[in-house]
Amino acid sequence: MNPQIEKLYRIAQQKERRIIGLMSGTSLDGLDIALCRIGNSGQETTLFLENFISIPYEDTFRQYIREIFAKRQIDQQMLCGLHTYIGKTHGTFINRALKQWNISPPDVDLIASHGQTVFHAPQRLTEQTNFPNSTLQIGDGDHIAQTTGIITLSDFRQKHVAAGGEGAPLAAYGDYLLFTSETENRFLLNIGGISNFTFLPRQGSSLKAYATDLGPGNTMMNQFVFEQFGLEMDENALFAKNGTIDVALLEALLRNPFLDADFPKTTGPELFNLAYLKNAQSVSNTSSLAPEDILATLNKFTAQVIADGIRRVSKDLQHVHIYVSGGGVHNPLLMKNIRKALPSLLVSSFTSLGLNPDAKEACLFALLANETIAGSASTLWQIRDSPAVSMGKISLPY
Ligand SMILES: Nc1ncnc2c1ncn2[C@@H]1O[C@H](COP(=O)(O)OP(=O)(O)OP(=O)(O)O)[C@@H](O)[C@H]1O
Ligand SMILES: CC(=O)N[C@H]1[C@@H]2OC[C@@H](O2)[C@@H](O)[C@@H]1O[C@H](C)C(=O)O
Known part of the structure; x- marks a missing residue:
C-alpha cells in the first residue's frame, strides 16, 4: 500500500x-x-x-x-x-x-x-x-x-x-454540528465581502437548518472607496458617517430580482459590484452625489438587505438570537443600521459562542x-x- x-x-x-x-x-x-x-x-x-x-x-x-x-x-x-x-x-x-x-x-x-x-x-x-x-x-x-x-x-x-x-454556502454543515442550541433559534450572520447567514432552528423544531447568501456585505463599499480614494475599506465608516442617505438611490439599489428570490441562494461580486451601483445611480438620476452620500447609502443598503433577509425568516419565531461574524462587525455604522432595522431581536458578536469570529x-x-x-x-x-x-x-x- x-x-x-x-x-x-x-x-x-x-x-x-x-x-x-x-x-x-x-x-x-x-x-x-x-x-x-x-x-x-x-x-x-x-x-x-x-x-x-x-x-x-x-x-x-x-x-x-x-x-x-x-x-x-x-x-x-x-x-x-x-x-x-x-x-x-x-x-x-x-x-x-x-x-x-x-x-x-x-x-x-x-x-x-x-x-x-x-x-x-x-x-x-x-x-x-x-x-x-x-x-x-x-x-x-x-x-x-x-x-x-x-x-x-x-x-x-x-x-x-x-x-x-x-x-455555497458550505458553512451550514459545520455551523449545524457545532452551534445548534436547545433553547434558541439562531442566525449565524457572517458579513464578509458577501453577507450570508446560517439559520439554526432550536433542537426539536420541525424546521430544518440551512445557509443562504443575502447580498452584499462589505464588497460594494470596499470597491467604491478603492475606486474613489485608493483605500481598502471605509474604515470605521468614517466617510459614510459624514454622508446622507439618498432615498432614491437606496430604492434603486434595492430593486433587483436576486434580493426577492427565495432562500437558499448564492451570489458574489459578479453581481454586487460598481456596475450595479452605476446602474442604480443612472436609473435614479443620482450620478452626481458626493462620495460620502454614496457610502452612507451603500452602508444602509447593505444593512437593509441583511435585516430584510433575517426578518423574512424570524417573523414567525420566538427566542431568536443573531450572532455576527466577519469583518463587517467592525463597521460601527453598519451594525447600528442593522440593529435599528431589527429592534426586537437580540444581536451579539459571534465571540459569545466561544470561537474567534x-x-x-x-x-x-x-x-x-x-x-x-x-x-x-x-x-x-x-x-x-x-x-x-x-x-x-x-x-x-x-
Ligand atoms: N474597522 C473596520 N471598519 C469598517 N469595515 C471593516 C473594518 N474592519 C474590517 N472591515 C471590513 O471587513 C472586510 C473583511 O471582512 P472578512 O475578512 O470577513 O471578509 P472575507 O473573509 O474576505 O469575506 P468572504 O468570506 O465573504 O469572502 C474588510 O474588507 C472591510 O470591508
Ligand atoms: C463562492 C464563494 O466563495 N462563496 C463564499 C463567499 O463568501 C461569503 C459567501 O460568499 C459564501 O457563500 C461563501 O463562503 C462561505 C465560507 C460559505 O461557503 O459558507
Missing part, C-alpha cells in the same frame, strides 16, 4: 485530528490559518481552536488577483499562473505560521484549503441553462501538499456543485475535511436544500 494512503487510513481512525483550515475570502485581505483539534465526527464532533493567524497579502499579490477576480474577460496566462502561485504562497504561509507556533509539520494531520474564489457562476446569475452551476477556486492543493509535506484537502465546492448545489470560516473548512476523512456524508443530510456529500480533493505530499 502507498505509505501515504496508509497514513491517511491511520489518521481517519484517530479519536482526534490536528487539522489546519485555510480561508481566503472575497475581500482579498489575506490568508486565515486556523490550527484546530477536531475530535470524532458527525453529531459528536468537537472543535478546539489551538492557534490562529491571519497573514495579510502584499499589495502586488492583491493586484494580481484583482486582475482576474469576478471578471468575465481575463488573461488566461494570469489565471493559469495564479493557480500555482497562490498554492505555493499559501503553502509558504503555512510553513511560516507553523514555525512561529513552534510546531513541526509532521505533527499536523491534514490541511483543508478553501483556495481563492475567482468566479462564482450559479445558473441564477448567468442565466445560461446550457451550463450547470459552476464556481472556481484556485490555489492548487498539490502545491500546498508539496510545499508543507502535509496531506491536503482542497477544492471543496466542486462536489457540492456536482451533486446539484450552487457550491475571524477564525470561524477557516475552522469550518477544517471540519469539512474531518467529515470527509473520518465521518460520513450521511450525517450532513439535515441541511435543507443542500446535498449530503463528502467534499474536498485529496493531495498526497510525496
Whole structure:
C-alpha cells in the first residue's frame, strides 16, 4: 500500500485530528490559518481552536488577483499562473505560521484549503441553462501538499456543485454540528465581502437548518472607496458617517430580482459590484452625489438587505438570537443600521459562542475535511436544500 494512503487510513481512525483550515475570502485581505483539534465526527464532533493567524497579502499579490477576480474577460496566462502561485504562497504561509507556533509539520494531520474564489457562476446569475452551476477556486492543493509535506484537502465546492448545489454556502454543515442550541433559534450572520447567514432552528423544531447568501456585505463599499480614494475599506465608516442617505438611490439599489428570490441562494461580486451601483445611480438620476452620500447609502443598503433577509425568516419565531461574524462587525455604522432595522431581536458578536469570529470560516473548512476523512456524508443530510456529500480533493505530499 502507498505509505501515504496508509497514513491517511491511520489518521481517519484517530479519536482526534490536528487539522489546519485555510480561508481566503472575497475581500482579498489575506490568508486565515486556523490550527484546530477536531475530535470524532458527525453529531459528536468537537472543535478546539489551538492557534490562529491571519497573514495579510502584499499589495502586488492583491493586484494580481484583482486582475482576474469576478471578471468575465481575463488573461488566461494570469489565471493559469495564479493557480500555482497562490498554492505555493499559501503553502509558504503555512510553513511560516507553523514555525512561529513552534510546531513541526509532521505533527499536523491534514490541511483543508478553501483556495481563492475567482468566479462564482450559479445558473441564477448567468442565466445560461446550457451550463450547470459552476464556481472556481484556485490555489492548487498539490502545491500546498508539496510545499508543507502535509496531506491536503482542497477544492471543496466542486462536489457540492456536482451533486446539484450552487457550491455555497458550505458553512451550514459545520455551523449545524457545532452551534445548534436547545433553547434558541439562531442566525449565524457572517458579513464578509458577501453577507450570508446560517439559520439554526432550536433542537426539536420541525424546521430544518440551512445557509443562504443575502447580498452584499462589505464588497460594494470596499470597491467604491478603492475606486474613489485608493483605500481598502471605509474604515470605521468614517466617510459614510459624514454622508446622507439618498432615498432614491437606496430604492434603486434595492430593486433587483436576486434580493426577492427565495432562500437558499448564492451570489458574489459578479453581481454586487460598481456596475450595479452605476446602474442604480443612472436609473435614479443620482450620478452626481458626493462620495460620502454614496457610502452612507451603500452602508444602509447593505444593512437593509441583511435585516430584510433575517426578518423574512424570524417573523414567525420566538427566542431568536443573531450572532455576527466577519469583518463587517467592525463597521460601527453598519451594525447600528442593522440593529435599528431589527429592534426586537437580540444581536451579539459571534465571540459569545466561544470561537474567534475571524477564525470561524477557516475552522469550518477544517471540519469539512474531518467529515470527509473520518465521518460520513450521511450525517450532513439535515441541511435543507443542500446535498449530503463528502467534499474536498485529496493531495498526497510525496
Ligand atoms: N474597522 C473596520 N471598519 C469598517 N469595515 C471593516 C473594518 N474592519 C474590517 N472591515 C471590513 O471587513 C472586510 C473583511 O471582512 P472578512 O475578512 O470577513 O471578509 P472575507 O473573509 O474576505 O469575506 P468572504 O468570506 O465573504 O469572502 C474588510 O474588507 C472591510 O470591508
Ligand atoms: C463562492 C464563494 O466563495 N462563496 C463564499 C463567499 O463568501 C461569503 C459567501 O460568499 C459564501 O457563500 C461563501 O463562503 C462561505 C465560507 C460559505 O461557503 O459558507
